[in-house]
Amino acid sequence: MSISLNETHDPQRRSWVESANKPETDFPLQNLPFCVFSRTGISEAKIGVGIGDQVLDLSALLRSGGIPTSPDLLDAVSRSTLNAMMGLDRAQLSTLRKQLSSALDGASAPSLKATAQAFLVPMRAATLHLPVEIGDYTDFLTSAWHTERHGRFKGLQDPLPKAFFSLPIAYHGRASSICVSGTDSIRPWGQIRAAEGHVKFAPSEAMDFELELAAYVGRGNAQGRRVDVSHAAEHLFGYCLMNDWSAKDIQWWEQVLGPFLGKSFMTIVSPWVVTAEALAPYRSPLDPRPEGSPPVLPHLAGGAGTLDLTMEAWLQTSTMRAAGAPAVRISKTNPRHLSWSFEQMLSHHTSNGCNLRTGDLLGSGTVSGESADSMGCMTEMTSAGKEPLRLPNGELRPWLADGDEVIFRARASREGFASIGFGECRGRVLPAIT
Secondary structure, three states: OOOOOOHHHOOOOOEOOHHHHOOOOOOOOOOOOEEEEEEOOOOOOEEEEEEOOEEEEHHHHHHOOOOOOOHHHHHHHOOOOOHHHHOOOHHHHHHHHHHHHHHHEOOOOHHHHHHHHOOEEEHHHEEEEOOOOOOOEEEEEOOHHHHHHHHHHOOOOOOOOOOOOOOOEEEEOOHHHEEEOOOOEEOOEEEEEOOOOOEEEEEOOOEEOEEEEEEEEOOOOOOOOOOOHHHHHHHEEEEEEEEOOEEHHHHHHHOOOOOOOOOOOOEEEOOOEEEOOOOHHHEEOOOOOOOOOOOOOHHHOOOOOEEOEEEEEEEEOHHHHHOOOOOEEEEEEOHHHOOOOHHHHHHHHHOOOOOOOOOOEEEOOOOOOOOHHHOOEHHHHOOOOOOOEEOOOOOEEOOOOOOOEEEEEEEEOOOOOOOEEOOOEEEEEEOOOO
16 A cells, blocks of 8 residues: 555644644644653553644543544554554554544544543653664665765775665664663773774773664565565654764774674664654655666665655753753754665565564664765764864864763655654763773
């Protein structure tokens, strides 16, 4: 089933939740992202829907009979993660989106409004949790700009691997250390090759962030059965922001087979899952490939393009925080700059018969473009620490310092449609444990 635009994307629709109609909100009626939340002081985690500055308790609404539902959907939304719901038939999920849109619409029936209103929780009174039980996590490397710069910094003869434009390069990450936004990252220890040539075991001196977009797998595939690229979109449930914290000095010394301890200490994701259906109006072709690039092989050719998003990274230091100064934007980029789409990533992942499962997470890799302001990590911004980033208050940052907080934001905008957002993905660097 392909995603088509419908009444839920109508930019003229307004909600009776007034905060959802403000132009700056990430969660207007046209978005309706999912989350897992608990009320402050109550441990029970429940599935919710974002609308303005409120969370709609979805399981309570469906159990109340406020909107008609099926037994399998009612069971799925009664869980403490999104996995069971993500594995449902896409048509069933699309129907749920239409029902929620109608219930929250300003033109909804008074009785339906009253029912839904009873299950709203202010976001300030909610704690957001990791929304999905992630079984496997694969991180891709799909920005040619990011890859080529890193290759030059490491002194590689061929900064861009020969395979880069033939297949989406990836490594298998560590799912157990993926945490929700707001979780602080402790500076990791590891083996580091010093400038003088000796190897030492010490806290990382090259702490970095990586601005990424990530996709959750909805329905998986049977082992041995590959997913054709033309059907890959049917397996993508929704998207989130991801900060793939990196200790670059640890990573560069250890990386023979691929990243390991320089990455596995922590990755954080935003708590909101913006569905593929909500993002249907914001599709865009990828940027053209460099002249002379090899043609994409037939089994990866095609797909639905990518998402046209404005993705931003912001930084607030301890000094800025103490002075009451806001975070400053240090990157503004777009997934259009990548060389591979999520449909191609998923199709390639399964091309050898690998079985993806509901809840698996696919990271885009650092989203970097050609220009300096579109670089998606400190390594690129500072030429691997050689040219420190100068902040407006005069502070210099060759790498992230203890106390630095990194905040990711993203919005999808297109003329003729409402602008929708992803919420924030934020985390602070804490000192290494001695």
